[in-house]
Amino acid sequence: MIAQWLFFGFATLAVLGALGLVLFRHPMNGAMCFIVTLISLAGLYALLSASLLFALQLIVYAGAIMSLILFIIMFLNIQITDLPEEKGRWTFFFGGIVLIAPIGLFLLKIVKTLPESSTTIIGDNFGGVKKVGMVLFRDWLLPFEIVSILLLVALVGAVVLAGKKEMAS
Amino acid sequence: MIIDYLVLSIILFCLGIVGVISRRNVFTVFMAIELMLNAANLAFIALSRLHESMDGQVLAMLVMAVAAAEAALALAVVILLHKHTGKLDTNVFSLLKG
Numbered sequence: 345m346i347a348q349w350l351f352f353g354f355a356t357l358a359v360l361g362a363l364g365l366v367l368f369r370h371p372m373n374g375a376m377c378f379i380v381t382l383i384s385l386a387g388l389y390a391l392l393s394a395s396l397l398f399a400l401q402l403i404v405y406a407g408a409i410m411s412l413i414l415f416i417i418m419f420l421n422i423q424i425t426d427l428p429e430e431k432g433r434w435t436f437f438f439g440g441i442v443l444i445a446p447i448g449l450f451l452l453k454i455v456k457t458l459p460e461s462s463t464t465i466i467g468d469n470f471g472g473v474k475k476v477g478m479v480l481f482r483d484w485l486l487p488f489e490i491v492s493i494l495l496l497v498a499l500v501g502a503v504v505l506a507g508k509k510e511m512a513s
Numbered sequence: 514m515i516i517d518y519l520v521l522s523i524i525l526f527c528l529g530i531v532g533v534i535s536r537r538n539v540f541t542v543f544m545a546i547e548l549m550l551n552a553a554n555l556a557f558i559a560l561s562r563l564h565e566s567m568d569g570q571v572l573a574m575l576v577m578a579v580a581a582a583e584a585a586l587a588l589a590v591v592i593l594l595h596k597h598t599g600k601l602d603t604n605v606f607s608l609l610k611g
Contacts, residue, residue: 351514355521362525362548366532371540371601378544381525385551388518392562394570397554404577409547409584416588417540420595428537428602436535441527443534448527455519461563463514471570479567480574491578498582505589 347391347463354391357384366437369427371417375410382406392463394471518559525552539591539601543584550580 357380364377386401469475480488525548532545554573561569591601598605 351517355517358521359524359528362528362532365541365544365548366528366536369538371538371544374541374544378548381548382551385555388521388555389558392518392558394558394561394573397558397570397573400574400577401554404581405551409581412584412588413540413544416592420592420601422601426599426601428600428604430537433535437531440531440535444527444530448523451523452520455516455523458516458519458563461515463518463562466562466565470565471567476567476570476574480571483568484571484575487575491575495578495582498585502585502589505586506592 347465350387351391354384354387357381358388369430370424371422371427372414375414375417379406379410382410391465392471393465396471396473396476515559515563519556522552522555522559525549525555537603539594539603539606542603543587543591547580547584550576 361377361379361381361384365374365381368374368377382401382405386398386406389401390398529545529549529552532548533542536542536545554576557569557573557576559569561567561573594606595601
């Protein structure tokens with residue numbers, strides 16, 4: 345019962361944060377709202393008994409990635425006059441909703457065909473480090489290595505892009 | 514119960530798409546893309562709970578790593594474009610139009 349209430353609380357917070365991200369004009373306010381969404385998603389992962397993902401969502405997403413984004417937003421020192429003038433924002437917002445609604449309803453119809461199942465917390469270390477690590481290093485070893493190469497390429501690319509250009513001439 | 518989680522993930526994904534197509538601020542568009550990745554993660558983890566297997570959670574971890582790489586690269590590009598034009602408007606960044 346309490347899990348139900350927690351789910352509704354976290355879901356409301358997540359949707360409100362996403363709405364704030366889409367609607368606020370300044371990206372700083374949007375980023376703060378987005379952090380609320382990320383933290384409530386971490387709570388939902390905990391309700392789905394994915395304990396490792398709960399910790400990773402808090403540390404990697406809400407911690408590392410969002411602090412990087414906030415750092416860049418503050419680094420660029422955006423004033424309200426620097427922001428793009430978005431005159432037709434509300435028009436585009438409602439137009440986008442009208443455009444997306446059929447796709448969303450179609451997906452809802454697909455989801456309704458799934459079997460009903462309860463989401464009580466599973467014991468037996470489900471979603472813990474050991475079980476996830478076993479699957480990761482046994483069945484998903486090749487994607488794991490490919491992701492490590494991707495991270496290396498992104499690191500080199502970021503250094504090349506953001507670094508100082510020293511032309512020879 | 515699982516269906517509620519999937520419905521929430523669909524709502525978040527649609528909000529992310531609406532954010533991408535309705536906003537012109539680079540940072541907001543970027544964070545809306547991150548929101549779509551998070552909605553996909555939620556669906557992965559809910560389905561992993563439904564089937565009681567770990568594969569969905571491993572996929573969600575890989576998505577997180579890809580999102581981190583994307584954040585690093587995209588923010589470097591945004592800094593360069595801001596240095597170049599002094600604006601944050603996606604309509605200004607049309608260098609590839611030819």
